[in-house]
Amino acid sequence: MSHPLEPIFALQKKDRKLIKLLREIRDIPKRKSDIELQLSGSKKKLEMALDSKKHTEATLKEQELEVEALKERVTKYKNQQMDAETNEQYRAFVKEIGAVEDEIKVLEEKEIKLMEDLEAGKAIVAECEEKLSHEREGISDELEELDERQAYLEEKVGKMKADRNRMAAECDKQLLAKYMRILQNKKDMAIVLVEEGGHCGGCHMKLPPQVVNDARNPTKIVGCNFCGRIVYNPPYGG
Known part of the structure; x- marks a missing residue:
């Protein structure tokens, strides 16, 4: 079963490139x-x-x-x-x-x-x-x-x-809307991977073990208790 965050995580990679390019355009003047x-x-x-x-x-x-x-x-x-x-x-x-x-x-x-x-x-x-x-x-x-x-x-x-x-x-509409709200708030990433040791890839705080496990479950969408970003823990490591 594929994880519903996969297409949005791929979208985020595209958005991050776009954000970088738009920032460069904005800085040219x-x-x-x-x-x-x-x-x-x-x-x-x-x-x-x-x-x-x-x-x-x-x-x-x-x-x-x-x-x-x-x-x-x-x-x-x-x-x-x-x-x-x-x-x-x-x-x-x-x-x-x-x-x-x-x-x-x-x-x-x-x-x-x-x-x-x-x-x-x-x-x-x-x-x-x-x-x-x-x-x-x-x-x-x-x-x-x-x-x-x-x-x-x-x-x-x-x-x-x-x-x-x-x-x-091609993304789930509700997840996409949530992703956009968080991205507009954080300005960099809305979905982050679980780092080695069970830390949030956004704020780097230690995540509860249950959140780390749920972040791998395709039936659950969980967020970091500290920064509010969506936490993603694909089995293949992203």
């Missing part, structure tokens, strides 16, 4: 995210370099506008100087023009420094972009492999589920 996180440092450096370059450009533009405004003042003073009626007025315009031209000189020196900083900033941005591009190329193969692995696993899981459903149709 996290693995991809971890790989992409490798770029976070380079992305941050590029963002900082771009912000610094943008700030330098804005400051340089402000300096240029200020210099332009000062030059317009010089032109205005020179026009007014030509209309000076006394030497004193003339000398006053000369003094004003000199002061403004000194301001222009200071600002132009700052402009030169800013332009040097801008060129250096552009070089840093280019370097960061090149490094990021190189790193992206480096991880693209890994991401592609994971995508291919996911597609392969999903196809395999689809076939295994179809096969699994055929196997489930």
Whole structure:
């Protein structure tokens, strides 16, 4: 007389493989995210370099506008100087023009420094972009492999589920329902073999002798007193 747990025990082997494959599929997005996180440092450096370059450009533009405004003042003073009626007025315009031209000189020196900083900033941005591009190329193969692995696993899981459903149709409905409840609760195994020495193959606790004997009887379905899993003790050792 065959044991009614035999087809469900065979089904469990299929389910365990499915659980393993589904867990791997579920973990792939996290693995991809971890790989992409490798770029976070380079992305941050590029963002900082771009912000610094943008700030330098804005400051340089402000300096240029200020210099332009000062030059317009010089032109205005020179026009007014030509209309000076006394030497004193003339000398006053000369003094004003000199002061403004000194301001222009200071600002132009700052402009030169800013332009040097801008060129250096552009070089840093280019370097960061090149490094990021190189790193992206480096991880693209890994991401592609994971995508291919996911597609392969999903196809395999689809076939295994179809096969699994055929196997489930041959199992006792009540036992199958009980098996599914325990499997959903335990997440790993619902049916366990009796280990050497009469221990539960799930929680490894010592089973009562009666449970060990009943686990071999095809007319009885028994569970572990400790973990609640179905205990199976086939004469051939599973």
